[in-house]
Amino acid sequence: MHWADSIAKALSHRSEKQVIASGITPSGEFHIGHLREILTSDIIKRACLRLGLDAQFVFFVDDADPLRKVYDFLDDSYEQYIGHQLANIPPPDENGSPDFDRFKEGVSYADHFLGPFIQALEHIGVNIDEIIYNYAAYKSGKVAEASRIACNQSDAIREIIERVSGRELDEQWFPWNPIDSDGSIDGITITGWEDPIVYWTDSQGREGLSDVTKGEGKLPWRVDWPAKWVWRGVTMEPFGKDHGAAGGSYDTGKEISVILGEQPPYPTTYEWISLKGVGAMSSSTGVTIGPLEALELVPPEILRYLITRNKPNRHIDFDTGSALIELADEYQKKLGDLEKGPGNWESLSRRQQVAWEKLKAQLIYSQIDPSQAPHAASERVTFRHLAMLAQIRKEDAGVWESLQRSGLISGQPDDDLLRRLEMMRTWINGPHFPESFRLRIQTSISDQAQSYLDGRDGDYIFSIHKGLSDCVWGAEEINGVICEEARQREIPLRDAFQTMYWIVLNQDFGPKLASILAEMERQEVLNLLQLAIDGLSS
RNA sequence: GGGCGCUUAGCUUAGCUAGGUAGAGCGACGGGCUCUUAACCCGUAGGCCAGGGGUUCGAACCCCCUAGCGCCCGCCA
Incomplete structure (x- = not known):
């Protein structure tokens, strides 16, 4: 209960x-x-x-x-x-x-x-x-x-x-x-x-x-x-x-x-x-997050969820970093679970039934309007995804465009989404945004990246450059070029992507690479690849 | 010194006033999606439930003791 x-x-x-x-x-x-x-x-x-x-x-x-x-x-x-x-x-x-x-x-x-x-x-x-x-x-x-x-x-x-x-x-x-x-x-x-x-x-x-x-x-x-x-x-x-x-x-x-x-x-x-x-x-040590400040970072229902999911006698570490993104995504996921229903109730153990009732209560009490039953957001735009888009696209219109193209929303964003993007931007620009989620699109190749690339197949990078210079500029097509070229050279996809991550983000992992590239200007991407190629031949 | 809370899989934890085979999320690993590792779907591994004792046919769950951690006891929630 x-x-x-x-x-x-x-x-x-x-x-x-x-x-x-x-x-x-x-x-x-x-x-x-x-x-x-x-x-x-x-x-x-x-x-x-x-x-x-x-x-x-x-x-x-x-x-x-x-x-x-x-x-x-x-x-x-x-x-x-x-x-x-x-x-x-x-x-x-x-x-x-x-x-x-x-x-x-x-x-x-x-x-x-x-x-x-x-x-x-x-x-x-x-x-x-x-x-x-x-x-x-x-x-x-x-x-x-x-x-x-x-x-x-x-x-x-x-x-x-x-x-x-x-x-x-x-x-x-x-x-x-x-x-x-x-x-x-x-x-x-x-x-x-x-x-x-x-x-x-x-x-x-x-x-x-x-x-x-x-x-x-x-x-x-x-x-x-x-x-x-x-x-x-x-x-x-x-x-x-x-x-x-x-x-x-x-x-x-x-x-x-x-x-x-x-x-x-x-x-x-x-x-x-x-x-x-x-x-x-x-207040005296300055260790505070005001309610208003918190509301600028997360939707109010997430704050409610933070409180309902923890028993009062449970200590809460309010983590304004990645845990906050996870909390928000967890909330959304649970809304989805609730909508799907518990399945065959009779076949559930008592424990599972108790857990279900509790999940339901947590979500009910998280609603801003108490008369509204919890319902999954019509769009499945996760906080993770929004965090990425907000960093790549400086203009809101660009974010909506991208979401429409990927089919995550149809038509114009609703008020809820408008609010969330605004909060996401506040968060990203503020001191609490987790570094591990921050994207730094490179304009040059770092020494660290270069040393990784030196051990790789330079022709691959060259062929990517060539492929990307005349393909249709969309996530799917870009992904196709990266994968196709890798397959032809029998380079494991994992390595292929790591190579690209190093060039673009100066790290060996990241969100869906093709969607990042698709958001960038073609010329920007080609310039980076050219720099990487230049670095290799020297 | 007094008191409260916590101690369950690598991490965060559910279950404890219905005592009856330990649930979940994240992470890891594997697979799928005409092909990423922060998306999505499926699966796998991983827990002598802090330790000891007691009650019971049976205890993570009730009682007692011990340990570790956190916190509160001058009106800062």
Whole structure:
């Protein structure tokens, strides 16, 4: 069974109505790891719906959280905002300085980072039923009840945190972080509690009060999280392994949740996504691939597929190199398999049946439009093939022409293919394109190639030159010349092609050679061959 | 120190809350496609399921122990 279906099944034992949540603090650039959080929720929601449950997906934006530090991408002037809530501070401009103009227009620091992310989510088919801005939720009193209970039960909550997490809270600890007169929630001492008012003294020695029902502050994270579960009725939430560690915030949260009046949601911890060979995603070390950047490389369904095919507890190495091409081609191949059907169902072993069901689920959950059944693309243009064509043909029209000629598409390319070519070009021109797929059509013969050619039959190259100078310029004809000449000389095809690969690409292998040559100008090819011949006779 | 996860063919892995002959993809090898090695099709080889113990008629699958690797435990998913 697919992992999302197992979770949905477990949830169905609890209730018909499911509220699946995700929460992210918009403190900096979003990366593909955040995408896993959201997609995990989205896929579970779809699994619930498929099972006939009533399911909603709510996305909590933790914009009530304070700015923790001046990140690398921020100007030093952000120092003054440390401790201030993300919904309340200006967004950075391209230099990392506070952009007051945009702030005046109503764009906060949180909005700045959130905007592009939400946009990416739309492209990737994530259907969020409700976005909850935590800051606004506090302001409007949604968290009032939970906040009052927490403050009234501060001893019990303190006991849970100390016992479960094993860390000691200091004397001053209180389950409420008020905002001081400057807008900061750092360095404040609680001096009293009189439902619903918290009395405090800030770092400057100024005193004040904070009404917990009016959002004049927030609950500390370990209490804030279960409070969200309770007031919004969350029944399921996936979270990163940091929260899932023993004594972590889920462990304390599930007990605090009970004090606040509700059972904790069904948990799922998910593993990190790291960038192949570089390490875990981290905004601070600059090891990131943003969701938008990822979407520029691969079609959104491939990103969904990446998440659905891996169980949440499975670590993912996001490989932007050749593995990405393989992933995309694998996806397409599986769509084809699905369309072909499982064959005689009865004759399959139980294992094979399970595998089939899972394959089906993976593809269903990969669809951008949940109402669309997976179907094989009408054209079988693989990523591999497109990667080659995009490198040989600089103009899009040339690519379409080539695909038409080879019969892979009929007529004009559809939108899907247009998009894929655009992405392929972005990929090829960017830093992530795998070197092993890069084609370097030569304009001269390298020493290395020359030394290979010296041990070969020079007449063969000469006859190729002759044959290609007057044949019809098409892949089939070119291939015919190469093979025919080789056969006449009893040269194994393998050797013949290697010879040609060395001349054209300066390596001993490559994609279908004839199709490359057919894409080149005849004169270009002849020039190269002539150079090779010249090199031999010297 | 506490905890989580992983360890199945060369590589990536499925199967583990239905315990009953180990599935797949890539790669390799062979063949076919009127003739490449990154296309396509067919086939072959390759696994004492990390190690040990236990439960069972029977364990990759359940329980215990050990080892290796990765990661999390100051609100960075």
